[in-house]
Amino acid sequence: MTTPTWDPAQYLRHAGHRARPFLDLLARVPALPAKPPAGRPRIADLGCGPGNATALLAQRWPTARITGYDNSPEMLDKAHADHAGPTADGAILDFAHADARTWTPEEPFDLIVSNATLQWVPRHAERFADWIAGLTPGGTFAFQVPDNIDAPLHALMRELAATPRWKSRLADVLRHTDSVHTPGAYLDRLARLRCATDVWQTTYFHVLQGEDPVLDWVKGTGLRPALTALADDPEARDAFLTEYRSLLRTAYPTEPYGTVMPFRRLFAVAVKQA
Structure with missing residues (x-):
């Protein structure tokens, strides 16, 4: 994969x-470990992209x-420009370069979250042990991933x-069917790390507007490896x-009210033993 x-x-x-989906994930994250009166919850957003979802974390935990x-340098530049610094409610946002394939927490976190990354x-499941180890007792690891690699938008891309x-x-630059595991595999992996774990799936039926909106959607995500490979x-x-x-x-097909794109996602919330 490119x-x-x-x-x-x-x-x-x-x-x-x-x-x-990120808001739906955050709704299932329990209260973070209690802090001293002057303490701030410590949160990591792994794969923050342009920072718009990171800003939602600040709304949920305004003292964090x-x-x-x-x-991605391009994503980090956008995140820094639009979201870095103190928020109106008192949270502090910053952004840093890191690769999820190798990132290990250098300090204890109360919440490590990953959104569509x-x-x-x-082999991302092999990284869970290090991330769970980096949580404070009672801390949470939560993520959501697209679970639609068999959907037409991906299947047709691979076939073409x-x-x-x-x-x-x-042929070798796109994501394949093993890029996301089954819900049971994630549950087993996280439960064996002594976490209280909740795993579920949701299918969203997005009604998209505009000309060729599914192509417009996938040009921002799943099609990026092909666009990168053909950039020259x-x-x-x-x-x-x-x-x-x-x-x-x-x-x-386009309907009078828009184009319907079913999109299944997989969610997991794992709470480390206190």
Whole structure:
């Protein structure tokens, strides 16, 4: 899988739909460990992207010190510009470069959260032990990931990339079906780390507006590796997008009220033993 180059503006075009699963995740996070009167809850957002979701953490925990971590310079620049510093309610947000494949907490955190990131991290479940170890007693590790790698928007992308015209350039750059584990696998892994664990799935039926909105959505996320691989050949990039657009129009027809895109996500909340 190719490490993609990210486009914050493209990603944020569907910010409202993308934020809803994160809010649903945060609603299931229990109270964080109690702090002294002058103490601040310590929160890490692993894979913070452009920082818009990190700002939601500050709304939920307005006395917290929150650090968003990401390995994309483009995303971090946007997060710094839009969200770094103290908030009106008193939280403190900062952002730092880190790679989830290797990041290990250097201080105790009360909450480590990851929003739509771990599907990009090979063998991410093997990192859970280090992250749980970095929590304070009673702290929480919570994440959500897209769980729709078999949906048409991904299946058609992979099928097109495997055709003779594109195979040599794209067949090995996209995410595959093993990028996200089953709910049971996550539950077992986290429970064996002595966490009280809640795992669930939700399918959202997003009603998208505009011309080719599913393509517009996936250009900000799942299609990034292909766009990165073809970045030096605009003619080939546009040809691939034309073919893919045609397939998506058939798979996701436009209705009078918009284009419906079913999107399943997987959630986990694991609370470390106190």
